[in-house]
Amino acid sequence: xxxxxxxxxxxxxxxxxxxxxxxxxxxxxxxxxxxxxxxxxxxxxxxxxxxxxxxxxxxxxxxxxxxxxxxxxxxxxxxxxxxxxxxxxxxxxxxxxxxxxxxxxxxxxxxxxxxxxxxxxxxxxxxxxxxxxxxxxxxxxxxxxxxxxxxxxxxxxxxxxxxxxxxxxxxxxxxxxxxxxxxxxxxxxxxxxxxxxxxxxxxxxxxxxxxxxxxxxxxxxxxxxxxxxxxxxxxxxxxxxxxxxxxxxxxxxxxxxxxxxxxxxxxxxxxxxxxxxxxxxxxxxxxxxxxxxxxxxxxxxxxxxxxxxxxxxxxxxxxxxxxxxxxxxxxxxxxxxxxxxxxxxxxxxxxxxxxxxxxxxxxxxxxxxxxxxxxxxxxxxxxxxxxxxxxxxxxxxxxxxxxxxxxxxxxxxxxxxxxxxxxxxxx
Amino acid sequence: xxxxxxxxxxxxxxxxxxxxxxxxxxxxxxxxxxxxxxxxxxxxxxxxxxxxxxxxxxxxxxxxxxxxxxxxxxxxxxxxxxxxxxxxxxxxxxxxxxxxxxxxxxxxxxxxxxxxxxxxxxxxxxxxxxxxxxxxxxxxxxxxxxxxxxxxxxxxxxxxxxxxxxxxxxxxxxxxxxxxxxxxxxxxxxxxxxxxxxxxxxxxxxxxxxxxxxxxxxxxxxxxxxxxxxxxxxxxxxxxxxxxxxxxxxxxxxxxxxxxxxxxxxxxxxxxxxxxxxxxxxxxxxxxxxxxxxxxxxxxxxxxxxxxxxxxxxxxxxxxxxxxxxxxxxxxxxxxxxxxxxxxxxxxxxxxxxxxxxxxxxxxxxxxxxxxxxxxxxxxxxxxxxxxxxxxxxxxxxxxxxxxxxxxxxxxxxxxxxxxxxxxxxx
Numbered sequence: 001x002x003x004x005x006x007x008x009x010x011x012x013x014x015x016x017x018x019x020x021x022x023x024x025x026x027x028x029x030x031x032x033x034x035x036x037x038x039x040x041x042x043x044x045x046x047x048x049x050x051x052x053x054x055x056x057x058x059x060x061x062x063x064x065x066x067x068x069x070x071x072x073x074x075x076x077x078x079x080x081x082x083x084x085x086x087x088x089x090x091x092x093x094x095x096x097x098x099x100x101x102x103x104x105x106x107x108x109x110x111x112x113x114x115x116x117x118x119x120x121x122x123x124x125x126x127x128x129x130x131x132x133x134x135x136x137x138x139x140x141x142x143x144x145x146x147x148x149x150x151x152x153x154x155x156x157x158x159x160x161x162x163x164x165x166x167x168x169x170x171x172x173x174x175x176x177x178x179x180x181x182x183x184x185x186x187x188x189x190x191x192x193x194x195x196x197x198x199x200x201x202x203x204x205x206x207x208x209x210x211x212x213x214x215x216x217x218x219x220x221x222x223x224x225x226x227x228x229x230x231x232x233x234x235x236x237x238x239x240x241x242x243x244x245x246x247x248x249x250x251x252x253x254x255x256x257x258x259x260x261x262x263x264x265x266x267x268x269x270x271x272x273x274x275x276x277x278x279x280x281x282x283x284x285x286x287x288x289x290x291x292x293x294x295x296x297x298x299x300x301x302x303x304x305x306x307x308x309x310x311x312x313x314x315x316x317x318x319x320x321x322x323x324x325x326x327x328x329x330x331x332x333x334x335x336x337x338x339x340x341x342x343x344x345x346x347x348x349x350x351x352x353x354x355x356x357x358x359x360x361x362x363x364x365x366x367x368x369x370x371x372x373x374x375x376x377x378x379x380x381x382x383x384x385x386x387x388x389x390x391x392x393x394x395x396x397x398x399x400x401x402x403x404x405x406x407x408x409x410x411x412x413x414x415x416x417x418x419x420x421x422x423x424x425x426x427x
Numbered sequence: 428x429x430x431x432x433x434x435x436x437x438x439x440x441x442x443x444x445x446x447x448x449x450x451x452x453x454x455x456x457x458x459x460x461x462x463x464x465x466x467x468x469x470x471x472x473x474x475x476x477x478x479x480x481x482x483x484x485x486x487x488x489x490x491x492x493x494x495x496x497x498x499x500x501x502x503x504x505x506x507x508x509x510x511x512x513x514x515x516x517x518x519x520x521x522x523x524x525x526x527x528x529x530x531x532x533x534x535x536x537x538x539x540x541x542x543x544x545x546x547x548x549x550x551x552x553x554x555x556x557x558x559x560x561x562x563x564x565x566x567x568x569x570x571x572x573x574x575x576x577x578x579x580x581x582x583x584x585x586x587x588x589x590x591x592x593x594x595x596x597x598x599x600x601x602x603x604x605x606x607x608x609x610x611x612x613x614x615x616x617x618x619x620x621x622x623x624x625x626x627x628x629x630x631x632x633x634x635x636x637x638x639x640x641x642x643x644x645x646x647x648x649x650x651x652x653x654x655x656x657x658x659x660x661x662x663x664x665x666x667x668x669x670x671x672x673x674x675x676x677x678x679x680x681x682x683x684x685x686x687x688x689x690x691x692x693x694x695x696x697x698x699x700x701x702x703x704x705x706x707x708x709x710x711x712x713x714x715x716x717x718x719x720x721x722x723x724x725x726x727x728x729x730x731x732x733x734x735x736x737x738x739x740x741x742x743x744x745x746x747x748x749x750x751x752x753x754x755x756x757x758x759x760x761x762x763x764x765x766x767x768x769x770x771x772x773x774x775x776x777x778x779x780x781x782x783x784x785x786x787x788x789x790x791x792x793x794x795x796x797x798x799x800x801x802x803x804x805x806x807x808x809x810x811x812x813x814x815x816x817x818x819x820x821x822x823x824x825x826x827x828x829x830x831x832x833x834x835x836x837x838x839x840x841x842x843x844x845x846x847x848x849x850x851x852x853x854x
Contacts, residue, residue, distance in 0.1 A: 139566070270501070271723075
């Protein structure tokens with residue numbers, strides 16, 4: 001079946017406008033490790049997908065899924081030891097006070113839980129987020145999506161960054177102060193308007209904002225300010241978590257401990273699995289106040305698959321791999337920077353890199369079209385990345401954690417070639 | 428590990444107050460067809476769980492899951508024929524105009540999609556629901572949970588029923604008129620208050636309300652009234668769908684066609700899988716307006732498992748089985764009714780029965796405690812049912828669709844024994 005035929009069927013049955021990647025979308029039929037294969041047998045290095053974090057179709061994860069699905073899969077209102085084993089193992093990977101978990105099926109649901117938990121714990125309802133955030137697709141959580149204007153309960157602050165700072169010429173710590181003063185203003189605004197504070201919800205590495213370099217100490221200080229004002233600090237680790245940054249959690253990379261952590265995407269390597277991890281008194285209060293129940297969550301199947309993902313991360317040293325290969329790839333890209341005019345800023349953590357694409361380095365003119373063209377050219381060469389960020393001009397590199405130096409070298413060669421073809425400056 | 432130890436671990440890691448069934452909760456370790464097995468090797472006939480609709484651990488579903496998980500599981504922004512095959516097969520099972528689908532992971536998410544779709548299509552924001560409804564756990568959807576008072580956007584109506592009708596002495600069609608006048612009032616209320624209507628969201632068989640006998644023609648007439656007022660009628664088929672009633676969809680049992688249908692629980696036999704099926708122009712408008720994306724939804728894994736569930740329903744004639752065994756069980760229970768004083772009303776559709784439990788048949792005094800005691804006694808005899816309904820006094824019987832006459836006979840024997848033990852009137 002041709003791409004044209006598939007697209008026509010898709011428009012009919014899934015709706016016109018269901019989003020697709022790439023100018024010429026690809027039909028993927030098979031995955032293996034970092035590799036994806038299309039219907040014509042072409043292979044691609046997957047450098048976009050964080051969900052299959054231990055690699056596409058990892059046999060240990062598939063076998064755990066099969067084994068549990070053929071033994072028992074049922075809701076959580078019966079006792080099941082496997083669910084407890086997983087919950088204990090997961091929370092043990094977190095900072096000391098974060099000992100309890102509420103499981104859900106999607107990152108959206110995990111953020112719903114976290115927001116409700118913050119409301120229950122504080123009695124408040126005001127939330128601070130950034131002005132270029134995305135935390136999910138429900139009505140509640142999407143109030144935080146690209147929230148550029150303050151509403152009654154949602155107050156956005158400019159996301160902290162060093163590349164296009166609020167004011168130029170400041171040191172990193174001076175810049176942190178400046179961005180923190182925006183948080184201060186939001187807190188004061190809630191107080192003045194008589195809206196009791198629930199908390200602040202933010203991705204600790206600001207993934208959707210474009211993975212900016214965050215001025216020194218912003219996250220720990222913001223968390224402190226929010227707590228001092230009676231709120232809770234929620235870290236959305238749906239993208240940052242599970243060793244993506246070279247640390248287990250993004251909050252470790254940012255050197256602070258949140259009150260609530262939400263987890264999702266990589267947690268089940270593709271099995272819908274998510275959760276909110278928090279201090280036990282927060283979880284207890286949430287349970288008692290809401291009676292929360294989620295039919296498919298906290299199931300033996302979720303637990304078995306989640307456990308298998310942690311098994312593989314540990315057995316294959318994927319945290320160390322993310323740190324090591326991420327550093328290598330970043331270093332090699334920095335060597336190319338002087339010869340690649342559009343690549344104005346290289347940043348990120350572990351195996352999650354953002355390349356800021358501009359048409360003029362001095363004016364820092366964002367070049368979304370250039371970024372899209374580069375992404376599509378790399379796709380044609382067999383490398384799948386994306387574009388993202390507040391301005392859509394950031395090349396987003398986020399491969400499965402089994403991505404190796406050898407894969408990085410293949411990519412770097414293709415990257416140089418593409419540079420030469422599109423910008424006449426390649427090797 | 429003892430039940431006491433498991434409960435202590437569960438309280439610690441999942442939070443105190445995470446709900447558990449039964450006075451003495453059970454530890455389930457294995458499932459097979461309609462059977463569940465506890466840690467001590469005791470077996471139970473599962474007469475509660477609608478999620479494993481084709482039976483616990485059905486080998487065809489498990490194999491489809493394994494096969495797809497070991498081949499490819501990735502998000503929906505690449506083309507994939509299996510996802511389209513499933514979407515086409517699913518929508519073909521629906522009434523003619525319902526040709527498109529938005530997949531999600533949970534019933535909550537499906538209802539979020541449906542409500543957003545209704546808002547986009549109508550430009551309205553007012554919703555009508557019943558006063559004893561449950562449609563999910565998100566902030567948005569839980570506005571409809573037990574909504575006893577009208578708010579700006581949510582207006583509950585008394586759920587239609589014949590057992591405790593709004594007024595006694597009326598025929599079924601007169602009673603329908605009376606309940607429809609409540610819908611009329613809600614519609615008028617929105618108009619008077621200048622709140623544009625989005626629609627009405629209701630389970631077509633009123634499962635959470637307690638599965639009442641619905642006065643003749645209420646659902647089709649309510650749908651008509653809502654449409655005439657410019658709204659959309661959304662049928663929440665998360666419980667009623669997938670042959671539970673002996674028809675594929677609850678709306679067929681109720682003889683009408685909704686504008687949007689939401690699906691969940693049984694759809695993936697335990698794999699998180701849900702969706703909203705609707706007319707294509709509604710789905711198109713929703714896609715274009717919202718850019719909805721759900722990381723784990725519309726995946727090859729969801730599609731393969733969902734397809735396998737439909738395979739089994741068709742190959743094993745489970746729709747016919749639900750109709751046949753449901754009618755048999757209902758008939759046999761009616762024979763027991765004269766000797767079982769508390770069982771005041773027997774109702775339902777297919778393999779979904781509700782037994783209204785009262786302490787006084789004339790006064791119709793709801794007996795929640797009696798229902799709970801009966802449920803716990805049946806559990807001790809190896810039969811898992813639950814209690815539900817607006818007053819918590821309805822015995823809820825909702826086995827996997829592979830439940831046979833032989834299983835029904837085992838249950839009926841245990842039911843009579845329990846009657847004798849608790850009410851001194853058994854055989």
